[in-house]
Amino acid sequence: MKTAVIYWSKTGFVKKYADWIAEELSADLILGKKAKLENLNEYDALILGGSLYAVGITGLDFIKKVIANLNNKKIAVFATGASSAREDIIAEVKNNNFSEAEQEYFEFFYLRGGFDFNKLSLKDKILMLMMKWKLKRKAVSELDEEEKGLLDAFETPVDFTDKNNIEDLIAYIKN
Numbered sequence: 406m407k408t409a410v411i412y413w414s415k416t417g418f419v420k421k422y423a424d425w426i427a428e429e430l431s432a433d434l435i436l437g438k439k440a441k442l443e444n445l446n447e448y449d450a451l452i453l454g455g456s457l458y459a460v461g462i463t464g465l466d467f468i469k470k471v472i473a474n475l476n477n478k479k480i481a482v483f484a485t486g487a488s489s490a491r492e493d494i495i496a497e498v499k500n501n502n503f504s505e506a507e508q509e510y511f512e513f514f515y516l517r518g519g520f521d522f523n524k525l526s527l528k529d530k531i532l533m534l535m536m537k538w539k540l541k542r543k544a545v546s547e548l549d550e551e552e553k554g555l556l557d558a559f560e561t562p563v564d565f566t567d568k569n570n571i572e573d574l575i576a577y578i579k580n
């Protein structure tokens with residue numbers, strides 16, 4: 406099965422998963438910003454991955470075009486975020502980004518990434534610092550584990566990527 410992995414990565418976490426998936430499936434690896442819809446016709450399966458930015462997914466506009474125009478192919482979408490892989494978070498991400506009709510055409514996977522403040526663009530640094538100030542205003546007892554983890558991650562980068570996380574996605578494409 407001819408497969409392509411198309412990805413949008415800002416600081417390298419999505420790229421790490423895209424590399425692992427492409428290697429495992431002997432798939433072509435395509436940078437999201439260089440991907441063109443008309444060049445994807447030759448593939449049987451398409452895997453599209455981006456990261457979570459305030460619940461949105463990077464590359465979402467292109468991913469939606471693929472779902473609308475190339476839905477005769479096997480499609481997997483994965484999202485990478487700093488949050489843990491909790492069922493409710495995953496459902497929220499899926500439902501906030503895709504309509505019920507769109508969800509018919511692809512399988513969704515959440516692959517936990519990490520957080521590296523130093524590698525962010527200036528704009529993203531400012532956005533994250535605003536979030537940090539908001540969290541800092543809360544009493545420690547009001548913070549949940551995710552929020553505490555995020556505050557710690559500003560000081561020391563965290564990397565939760567794990568090659569085992571791609572197993573379900575690989576099985577979906579192969580079967």
Ligand SMILES: Cc1cc2nc3c(=O)[nH]c(=O)nc-3n(C[C@H](O)[C@H](O)[C@H](O)COP(=O)(O)O)c2cc1C
Binds near residue numbers: 419486487520529530
């Ligand atoms: C402005 C901003 C907003 C973010 N929002 C979320 C979020 O809503 N949920 C989450 O799990 N991670 C969030 N993150 C963390 C990134 O999704 C995470 O660091 C991801 O691993 C980045 O992957 P990439 O560097 O390959 O793009 C956010 C990061 C930034 C900079």
